[in-house]
Amino acid sequence: MLFTLKNIKxxxxxxTILSVDSLNIEAGxxxxxxxxxxxxxxxxxxxxxxxxxxxxxxxxxxxxxxxxLSENKLDNLRSNNFGFVFQKIHLIxxxxxxxxxxxxxxxxxxxxxxxxxxxxALTAQKQQKARDLSVGEAQRVAIARAVAxxxxxxxxxxxxxxxxxxxxxxxxxxxxxxxEKTNATLIVATHDARIKGRFTNILEMTS
Amino acid sequence: MKDFALIMASLKSRWLNSLLSVFLTAFGVMxxxxxxxxxxxxxxxxxxxxxxxxxxxGAKGSPLQLILSSVYHIDIPTGNIPxxxxxxxxxxxxxxxxxxxxxxxxxxxxxxxxxxPAYLAHYDASLGDGRLWSKPFEAISGASVNAPVGFEFAGAxxxxxxxxxxxEEKYKIVGTLxxxxxxxxxxxxxxxxxxxxxxxxxxVEHEEGHTEHEHHEHEHHDEHKxxxxxxxxxxxxxxxxxxxxxHHDEHKxxxxxxxxxxxxxxxxxxxxxHHDEHKxxxxxxxxxxxxxxxxxxxxxQDAxxxxxxxxxxxxxxxxxxxxxxxxxxxxxxxxxxxxxxRLTSMLGLGSKTFGALSTLLIxxxxxxxxxxxxxxxxxxxxxxxxxxxxxxxKARLRKIILTEGMLIVTAGLLLGLVLxxxxxxxxxxxxxxxxxSGAQAHITTEICWIIVAVLFAGIxxxxxxxxxxxxxxxxxxxxxxx
Numbered sequence: 001m002l003f004t005l006k007n008i009k010x011x012x013x014x015x016t017i018l019s020v021d022s023l024n025i026e027a028g029x030x031x032x033x034x035x036x037x038x039x040x041x042x043x044x045x046x047x048x049x050x051x052x053x054x055x056x057x058x059x060x061x062x063x064x065x066x067x068x069l070s071e072n073k074l075d076n077l078r079s080n081n082f083g084f085v086f087q088k089i090h091l092i093x094x095x096x097x098x099x100x101x102x103x104x105x106x107x108x109x110x111x112x113x114x115x116x117x118x119x120x121a122l123t124a125q126k127q128q129k130a131r132d133l134s135v136g137e138a139q140r141v142a143i144a145r146a147v148a149x150x151x152x153x154x155x156x157x158x159x160x161x162x163x164x165x166x167x168x169x170x171x172x173x174x175x176x177x178x179x180e181k182t183n184a185t186l187i188v189a190t191h192d193a194r195i196k197g198r199f200t201n202i203l204e205m206t207s
Numbered sequence: 208m209k210d211f212a213l214i215m216a217s218l219k220s221r222w223l224n225s226l227l228s229v230f231l232t233a234f235g236v237m238x239x240x241x242x243x244x245x246x247x248x249x250x251x252x253x254x255x256x257x258x259x260x261x262x263x264x265g266a267k268g269s270p271l272q273l274i275l276s277s278v279y280h281i282d283i284p285t286g287n288i289p290x291x292x293x294x295x296x297x298x299x300x301x302x303x304x305x306x307x308x309x310x311x312x313x314x315x316x317x318x319x320x321x322x323x324p325a326y327l328a329h330y331d332a333s334l335g336d337g338r339l340w341s342k343p344f345e346a347i348s349g350a351s352v353n354a355p356v357g358f359e360f361a362g363a364x365x366x367x368x369x370x371x372x373x374x375e376e377k378y379k380i381v382g383t384l385x386x387x388x389x390x391x392x393x394x395x396x397x398x399x400x401x402x403x404x405x406x407x408x409x410x411v412e413h414e415e416g417h418t419e420h421e422h423h424e425h426e427h428h429d430e431h432k433x434x435x436x437x438x439x440x441x442x443x444x445x446x447x448x449x450x451x452x453x454h455h456d457e458h459k460x461x462x463x464x465x466x467x468x469x470x471x472x473x474x475x476x477x478x479x480x481h482h483d484e485h486k487x488x489x490x491x492x493x494x495x496x497x498x499x500x501x502x503x504x505x506x507x508q509d510a511x512x513x514x515x516x517x518x519x520x521x522x523x524x525x526x527x528x529x530x531x532x533x534x535x536x537x538x539x540x541x542x543x544x545x546x547x548x549r550l551t552s553m554l555g556l557g558s559k560t561f562g563a564l565s566t567l568l569i570x571x572x573x574x575x576x577x578x579x580x581x582x583x584x585x586x587x588x589x590x591x592x593x594x595x596x597x598x599x600x601k602a603r604l605r606k607i608i609l610t611e612g613m614l615i616v617t618a619g620l621l622l623g624l625v626l627x628x629x630x631x632x633x634x635x636x637x638x639x640x641x642x643x644s645g646a647q648a649h650i651t652t653e654i655c656w657i658i659v660a661v662l663f664a665g666i667x668x669x670x671x672x673x674x675x676x677x678x679x680x681x682x683x684x685x686x687x688x689x
Contacts (some may be wrong), residue, residue, distance in 0.1 A: 011510050046682045051596055079598020087684050090593045094220030095213075104597045125619040145597075157685075 001060075002027040002153065003048055008057035010043050017042045020057075022201070025151070030179065031070055031136040031187040035205030040126060042157055044205070048187065049082055049155050050074045062152070079085040079106050083146035083184065085156040085175070088139050093131030097122055097141050100130050104148040108132075120174065135162070139171055141201040153180055156188045160195055168194055210603070214611050221583050225615060228579035232619020233626060235572030236661055239565040240627025242633075243653045248646045253551070255389040257543040261331070261525050263667050264515040264532055270541035271550060277308055278513035278543050280318050280390050284310055288538055290403075290510035296532060297515065301524035304329065306516040306633065309402040312362035312373065317352045317379070319362045320396045321402030321512075329516070337382030344405060346378045346397035350386035351645055353397065362405065374398045374563055376405055392645055403510050411510045439615065565657065572619065573664035580612050580672040591676050592684030601677035608676045612669025613662075620661050624654075 010018040018040035025031055037197065046052040048059055050066055053075040059066045061081070066074065082105065091100045093129040101113050117123055120140040125133060130141065139159070146154050156175060160168040172195055179186045188195070220226045238583030257278050265273040268285030275282035290307070297305035300685040306329060320326070324339060335354040340346055348354040359378045378397060400410035456511055519525050525542065532540035584591075591604060599607075628648040636648035 042686060047598070051681045051685075069328075072602075075598050075600045078596070083595055086596075088589075088685070088687075090589055090685065092590045092593065094423065095208075095216055099208055099212070103213075103594070105208075106598065108208065122445075128651075151595075191492070 229573035231621035237624025616665030
């Protein structure tokens, strides 16, 4: 099992944001977390990625429970196994495309970076600063960065929410394509129902 | 991507901010170094030049001025004192050593000081070349005076370069001193009589092999037989007259003058007039004194010196002698140590002030680094959250931010060190009092402490932003956006 979640709760002092009794995710079975804003899908994804500690319950990733893992070990686990595509893209503006992609590699693999740049049609912009890219180009770089470390899981938070239909298709094609190439499991959190048809494994969340 | 490349890219992206922090640090370090170097130079000069001089005796006036002019040779004298009166104190039983000084002229800004070999002995000075003076108008030059053995020159009147030149008498350098690191390095030393005679005063020394000039001086000596253990009538007469502060008999036996001339001299110049005129003569570059010399080459005034440097036999004498000397209407005694404490406290040159000012400057530099890092951190929280998300540990982020701060500190420190040391060297060459006193930039223990303090301040200034960066709320920052 890729992920096993049991009795996961995430609460603030004011309210409970997330409550999941049980969730199992198999490797290779891409998952769509679908729901309106505020339903807790990003929180769930952050908990699975080890970016948030649940208030209650435990996450087990490939037989490794997060409970008891030191912060450093959790950092290493993320670095070696996960890739991220953030909602706001979050490239580091003053770094070049190549440098942004290299950031995600625990050990620099220039051949892998070159392959990704070529596959994502970014060769011309290779040395360009991230802040000078168009939204579409930046999105492609974000995907390249997410797969640069050959992850087991690619987390994508609202990857298409700001895109038109054509670009949504392109981005999702790229994500699936790269997930296939790296044998990664895609976990996408979105409120965008346009991409619902691409997934067989869907978790609809409600507030 | 290597962390160093990430750090350099980050600093480069904020180049203006980074550069300002580097300059602010450099400016703080430079000022701290200048202050420390200047303070150390002043303290070192004050202590080496004033070493073991217990009392300075000179004309009434500002005691500080007396010390500055006679010990440090950086001010004009308060006036002259009669040699006879000074001699009384030179021979006092509580006095261990006495060094008479006669000032008045300079050569290219280097003071020509009439004195005795005791002056050299006091500073442990030794000859690098040549020999000591043996007759008037022979001189020896200090290590930083550009006057080799055999060099001849005419002294210019006054203590600053540019006064009237005494072309009628030329000095000849017969010896040069090895560097002493004291005030002697920038002086030209000669016999008392050289200076006295040039300014129309009687000499005070007996020497063999007199020149024609010295012959006059010798004749003047005859009038001072009371100084030299002679007991003829004229000398006695003179002594009595001197006690009465009257000088009209001084030329009574002068070979070259008739009584009439002597009386004329007396009529024209009473004793006070002589004193006053000579005082002006020494203090300024007026020509009256010079004319006086020309007109009265053969009927000189009583010997006068500028100051007397005394060392005493006991600490008690340091207390008693000044009181006794100050009772004499024409003299004042000043304590160099006390005056220097007064001067340093007046100018705020005390070590505590230096320390406080340097600390303040380093704090300002550290604050500039802190504000630079902390300010930019606000705009970088999103980037730092991304780094945390993709696996950068908290410790790694702390190290990255700390290194950024320390790179700024190190660059500022190096630039500040270069600017401070180079700046002080430039100042030492271009500011007259500093160049005259042989100021040089040195890497001292205090500078090492500045380096340590700046690095420590840099670590402190970078540590808080570094800790804050490592504690970035990843989930919150990533949903917040750039």
